[in-house]
Amino acid sequence: MPTLQPDQLTIREMREDEAPIVLELLKDGFKDTENRLILYVLTRPLALLLMAVVSSALRFFLNSFVVALVLPVVLTVVALKLLLWRSPDLRHLYAYYSASKRGLWVAVYDEDDVCGCVALEPCYGEPHAAELKRLAVNRWYRRSGVGRRLLSFLETQARAQGFKTLVARVSVVTKAAIGLFESAGYTVSGGQRWLGYTIQQEFSKEL
Numbered sequence: 001m002p003t004l005q006p007d008q009l010t011i012r013e014m015r016e017d018e019a020p021i022v023l024e025l026l027k028d029g030f031k032d033t034e035n036r037l038i039l040y041v042l043t044r045p046l047a048l049l050l051m052a053v054v055s056s057a058l059r060f061f062l063n064s065f066v067v068a069l070v071l072p073v074v075l076t077v078v079a080l081k082l083l084l085w086r087s088p089d090l091r092h093l094y095a096y097y098s099a100s101k102r103g104l105w106v107a108v109y110d111e112d113d114v115c116g117c118v119a120l121e122p123c124y125g126e127p128h129a130a131e132l133k134r135l136a137v138n139r140w141y142r143r144s145g146v147g148r149r150l151l152s153f154l155e156t157q158a159r160a161q162g163f164k165t166l167v168a169r170v171s172v173v174t175k176a177a178i179g180l181f182e183s184a185g186y187t188v189s190g191g192q193r194w195l196g197y198t199i200q201q202e203f204s205k206e207l
C-alpha cells in the first residue's frame with residue numbers, strides 16, 4: 001500500500017481514451033469476486049447435497065463415475081455465471097456512461113495515474129434513488145483511502161443530481177466493499193438469494 005499524498009489525488013470524469021484502462025481495472029476487481037462467489041456457493045452444505053443427489057441419479061444413466069461427478073458441478077458453475085452476468089457491454093463503457101443521468105468518474109493520482117473508478121446510474125422504478133456501480137481501486141492503491149474518496153465524491157454527485165438515496169449492491173464475499181459501506185454509514189436494505197443463501201447484499205444510505 002503506497003503512502004498517498006491526499007492533495008495529489010483528484011477525481012474527474014473519465015475521458016474516452018481512458019476507457020481501456022478503466023476496463024482493465026474493472027475486470028481485475030470483479031474477476032476475483034466472481035470466482036470467490038462461485039466457490040462460496042458451491043461449498044454451501046445444501047449445494048453440496050444437491051450436487052451429490054444429482055450425481056447419484058446420473059450414475060443410473062451414465063457409465064462414467066467421473067462424468068456423473070463433474071457434470072453437476074459444471075452445470076452449477078454455468079448457472080451461476082449466467083446469474084452473475086450483467087449488462088452493459090463494458091466494451092462500450094464510455095458511450096454508455098456519457099448518456100444523461102449516468103456518469104463514470106476516475107480517481108487519478110499524480111495527474112496521470114488512473115487508480116480507481118466509480119459510476120452512478122438511476123434506479124429504475126425508484127425516481128429518487130441512484131445506484132453506485134463500477135467501484136474498483138487498482139490493487140496497488142487499495143487500503144489507502146481511494147475507495148472512501150470515490151464513495152464520498154459519488155454521494156455529492158448523487159445529491160447534486162437530486163437523488164435522495166444511494167444504493168450499492170455488493171457480493172457477500174467482497175469483505176473490503178462491505179467494510180467500506182458499513183464504515184460510511186450504509187445499512188443493509190435487501191439482498192439477492194440463491195438456494196436459500198444470500199449471495200448479494202444491498203446497502204443504502206439517505207443522502
Ligand SMILES: CC(C)(COP(=O)(O)OP(=O)(O)OC[C@H]1O[C@@H](n2cnc3c(N)ncnc32)[C@H](O)[C@@H]1OP(=O)(O)O)[C@@H](O)C(=O)NCCC(=O)NCCS
Pocket residue numbers: 029030033135136137138141142143144145146147148149168169170174175176177179180181183
Ligand atoms: C472495495 C474497494 C473499492 C475498496 O477500496 P480501497 O481504496 O481499498 O478502500 P479504502 O482504503 O478507502 O478503505 C476505506 C474503508 O473500507 C474498509 N476496507 C477497505 N478494505 C478492506 C479490507 N480489505 N477488509 C476490510 N475492510 C476494508 C475499511 O473500513 C476502510 O477503512 P480503514 O482503512 O480506515 O479501516 C477495493 O477493495 C476494490 O477495488 N475491490 C475490488 C472491487 C470491488 O469489490 N468493488 C466493490 C463493488 S460494490
